[in-house]
Amino acid sequence: MTAADVLGQFLSGLARAGVLFLIAAGLSFIFGVVKIVNFAHGALYMVGAFLTYSFRVTLGVPFWASIALAAVCVAVIGIAMEVFLFRRVYGRPVADQLLLTFAMVLIIHDVMRLAYGSNLRSVPRPPLLAGAVFLGDVVFPSYYIFIVLTGSAVLLGFWAFLHRTRLGKTIRAAVGNREMVACLGKPLPWLFTAAFAAGVFVDGLAGAIGAPLGGIRLGMDFDIIILAFATVIVGGFGSLPGTALAAFIIGEAYAFGIWLVPAIALSLPFIIMAVVLIVRPWGLLGRSGGGEL
Amino acid sequence: MSSSRRSRWWLIALAVVALALPQFAEPIVVHTAIEILIMALFAMSFNLLFDGAGLLTFGHGCYYGVGAYTAALLMTEIGMPMFPAMFAAMVMGGLVALVFGFFCVRLTGVYFSILTLAFAQLMFSVFQQSYTLTGGDLGILDIQPPAFLVAVNNYYYFTLVMVGFSIWLLWRILHSPFGRTLHASRDSVVRTQFIGINVRRYRLAAFVIAGVFASLAGALFAPFNRAVAPFLVSWVKSSDPVLMTLLGGAGTFWGPVVGAAVFTTLHEVAIGYTTYWLLLMGSILLVGVLFLPGGILGFLEERSRRVAAARRTRMTEARGASSNASAD
C-alpha cells in the first residue's frame, strides 16, 4: 500500500463523487425551490443517457453536441412534466406528490424499454478524453477529470445564478417567502417551472456525461435514485455546497470501502445517511429548523 | 345507520366468498388469493402508521423481510416447526422496529420517511451481502411448511384465519383509546402534547405494532413461497404497501385490503398479456392520483356521501321545509 495507491483510490472516489454530485444537485435544487421530492429524478438521468446514445451512436451527432442536446431534451421533458402533472398536485398532501413522481418512474422505465429494448447500450468516450493523465506513478483517466471539472462548473454556475442574477435572487426569495414574492408581482408558477427545468437539465446532463463511463441499461435509474437521496440528505436538502460535500464523502467512502472493508462498502452510504439523520437531521450544511415538509 | 348496515352486509358477503373460494376456483386463483391476503396484512400494518399516526414510512419492507427471513432461517437451519418460527419472526420484527423506530420517531415529515428508507436499505445490503448467513442474492430456498399445510387450499384457510384475526386486532387497536390518541397526534401534535401525551412514545408503540404485523405477513409468505430473497427487503417491496394503500384509499379502514386485491389481481392479469406491466401500473397510478385522490374506497365513499346528501336535500325540499342547501 503505497502513497500512489492511496492517491489512485482517492481519485477514483472523486470521479464517482463527481457524477453523484451532478445528479444529486438537481434533486436538491428542485426540492429546495419547488418543494417536490422527485422520485423520477433517476429516471430522467437514465433518459439523458439513452438520448445521448441515440444522438451520438444512432445519429452520429458529434459528442459535445450530443451531450448538450440530450440535456436540453430532458429539460423539455421535465418542463412538460411540471406543467401538465406536478402543477395539479402542488396544494395536495405530500403523499400524492410522491405517488405521482413514482408513477412517472414506472412509466418512463417502460417507455425506455419500448424505445430501446433491454440490451446494453454503450457510448464511446471522445478521443480527446479517452486516455489518461500520468502523475508519476498515479494514473488518472482523462474522462474523470472532465467529470470533476464539469461538476465544479455546475456548482459554480448554480451559485452564480442564485446569487448574481436577478432570476436567481427572485427564486431564493421565493424559497424564503412565497407570498411576498407573489405580492411583488412575480409569476410564481413560471418561477417554479424555471427552477424545475434547471434542476432537470443538470440531471439530464449527468446522464449524458455519465453515459460513456460504463454501460447504459434499464435499471440504472433505480440504482442511482437511492444514492442521490442519500447524498442530498447527508448534505442537507436545498444546500448545494452541502450536496457537493456529501457527494465527496460518499464517493470516497465507496472507493476506500471497496478497498478496505469490501463487505460493508455498499452499505456505507446508508450507514452515513442514517447517522446523519439521527445526529443532525437537516444535513451537514442544511438549515436547521427543518423537519416538516 | 344504513351505511354501517350496508358495510356489515359487504363484510358478510366478503366472508362467504372468501370461505368458499377454494371450492370453485382454480389453484392459480387460490394462489393469488393467498398473496392478496398476505399483501393486505402488510398494507394494513403500513396504514396503521400512515392513516393512524400520520407517519409515511418508505421502509416497511424491512420488517416484512425480517419476518420472512427469520421464519425461513429458523425453519431451514434448525428445523424449527412453522408456528414457533412464525412467532419468533414476529418478535424479531418487533425488536428491529423498536430499534429503528426509536431513531425514526424523533423526526417528522419527509425526514422521517427517508430515515425509514435508509434503515430498510441498510437491512437490504446486509441481507444481500451476508452470503454465508442469509444466502446473499439467492436467499434461502426450500422452506417446507408442515405436511398438512402443503396443499394450497389448506394454506389458504390458514392464511385467511391468521390475516382475518390480525385485521380484527388492528380494528380493535385503532378504535381503542390508544388508537384515538394516535389520531389526535396525527391531526395536531401541539394540542396532543398540551394534554400531556408523550407523542413520541405513542408513535414508537405504533411503529412497533406495525412492524410486528408486517413481519407476520412476511412469516406467512416464506413457507408459502418456499423461498425468500433480498428483494423482500428492498425499497421496491416497501413501496408496495404504499401503492396499495393509496390506491385503495388511505383514509378508510378497508382501503389497504381493496388496494392489495386490485394491485395483485392487476399484476397477475397483466403479466399474462404484456411485459410492459410497469407502464400499465404507472399509468393507472397516475390516473388514480390525479382523479381519485382518496383512492378507490375514498372515491366511493365520497360519492355515496354526496348521493346521500343529495337525497336528504331532496327529501327536505319535498317536505317543504325552507333550506338554503342546493342539490349537488
Add this chain to the structure above:
Amino acid sequence: MMRSGRCSTALSTALLVLASMATPAMAQQQPIKIGVVGGLSGAAASIGQAWADALKMGADEINAAGGILGRKVALTVRDTEFKVDVGVREAKDLVLREKVNFLLGAISSGVSLAISTSVSKENKIIQITAVANTHRQTVELFQRYFFQVVPNTFMEGRAAAMVAAKQPSWKNYYTVGYDYEFGRMQAGAFVETIKKLRPDVKIVGQHWPPVGETDYTPYITSMMAAKPDVVYSNLFEAGLAAFIKQALPYGFFQKVKFVSLADVSSMMAVPEMPEGVLGYNRGEFYCENTPDMKKFTEAFHQRYKYYPVSYAVMGYDSLYVLKRAIEKAGTIETEAVLKALEGLTYEGLRGKFTIRAFDHQADVPEYVGWTVKDSKYPFVILKDIVKVPGSQITLTEDEVKQMRAAAAKK
C-alpha cells in the same frame, strides 16, 4: 343516476371476475407446451435474447418437420428480468396457469436454482437449463426433475484453471466475480482447481462486485495496487464492457494478464476487448467446424441478423435433446421422459454428449483460448482453442456424492 351501492357491487364483481379469469387452458388436442423462462432484460439481456431466439427458431424447425410425436410445439416465453422473485413468479404462472408440460430456463443461476426448488420440484415439471450453470443445481441442491446441458460452474472454472496452470509465470492471482450464485461458485471452482494443480499459486485478493455494477474503478485501482500477475474474472456482458472500458486508461492489460469469459454476447458489448486475454466460453459458433454448426449458424444469422452465440447453441441443443427424449419415451408423460433423458446420448452442435443419470449433468465441453481480432467479425474471437472435453472436467460420481453428503449434514 347509479347508486353508489350498485357501483361498488359492480366494482367488486368485476374484481371477482378478473380474479377467476384464469380459464382452463385450451382443452382437447393440444400442442406440447413448453415454458421458456429466463432473463430477457437486465444484466444478461442479450444472452437471454439469443437463447430465446434460438429456441424459437428450433421450435419452428421442429414444427415444420412435423412436430414431436405428431404434435406441434408451442413456446410460451417469459422474462425473469434476471431477478429471483420475478423468475419464480413467472415460472409458477407458466406451470399453474398456462399449464406447460416442460420448462426451459433460466439464465441467471440464482433464478434457475430458485425455480428448480420452488417450482420444478414442487410441481414435478422437468426443467432443462442451457445457460444457468451453477453446479449446485446438480449437486447439493439436486432434485430429479432438473437437467443441465451447459458445463456447470465447476466444469467451467476447472477448464479455465487447467489452461491457466500451464502458464509458468502466472503465480499471483486476483479474482473478480459477481456477488451471486454463478460468480461465487465459478470463481470458487477456479481457485480450488488452480491451487490443486499449482501449489505455488497465491490468491492475493478477491473482489465481489454486485451484479449490474457499472462503476468498477475502485475495484480496478485496488487490484492494481496489489500487483498480481493475473486477474481472473467471470464478469459478463454489460459489466465486462464497463470494466474493460474503465480499465483501459489505467494500462491495466499491460500490467496484468487477464482471464475472462469470452462469449460472443459479451464480446459484442466490448469492441475494445484487448487481444491476448485467456478467454473461455461454452461453445461459440466459430469453435466448431462441423456441417451442423455451419448450417445452424447460417440459418440463425439469416433469420436474426446476428451471430448465434454459445447460449443460442446450447438452447438449440436443449430443445432437441428434449425432443429426442420425448420421442424415445413415446409420450410427454413426465416420468417416462425423465427416464428417457437419463443416460441419453445426443449428437448436438458441440459434438456428442451424454446426460449422466446420477446428477443429470451432460458431459459437455468447455472451450478455452486466446482472444484475437478477426476482420470477418465485429467482435473479438478466440484462437488456439483448447476444447476441454466434458469427461476431463466433470465431477466424478464420488465427488458428487461427497459434496451432497457434506451439504446434507449442515
